[in-house]
Amino acid sequence: MHVRKNDIVKLLAGDHKGATGKVLSVDHGDGRVLVEGVNFVWKHLRRSQQHPHGARIQKEAPVHISKVAVICQSCNKPTRVVMKELEKAGRTRICRKCKQAVTPEG
Ligand SMILES: [Zn+2]
Incomplete structure (x- = not known):
């Protein structure tokens, strides 16, 4: 894997082409990275104690590693x-x- 946690990466493809963000986590299993502030999707939560009526929240979805480039510091x-x-x-x-x-910093 050429991408590591805390790297700053640029999206090369997809809906968020050109966006940059910090890598929050790397999934070595299926080659995906979670990039801060990029690729938001709506998650629908079931009813629970915390959300008695269910909820819709926005959360980052992982993007495939082939779609990102590391930005050199x-x-x-x-x-x-x-x-x-x-x-x-x-x-x-x-x-x-x-x-x-x-x-990566830090
Ligand atoms: Zn360089």
Whole structure:
């Protein structure tokens, strides 16, 4: 997976093409990411103690990983990242454009 939690990504396809947001979570199983503020859908809740009449809430829906590009924090552009094995530090991701390591904040 080239996308990690807390990355800033740009949507490349779909209804929200061009939107950017922070990755809230990554689902490694089916290759989807949840991006903050992107791809809102209405969720319909059943009646419950909290919502005696049911409710409609807006919530982010996950988007497929192939539809997002990581934005490099160094050159501030959507980029492809290359996995690189470092001798001691393990694996890191390198921006193809500016060759800087791409690390999520926080
Ligand atoms: Zn870069």
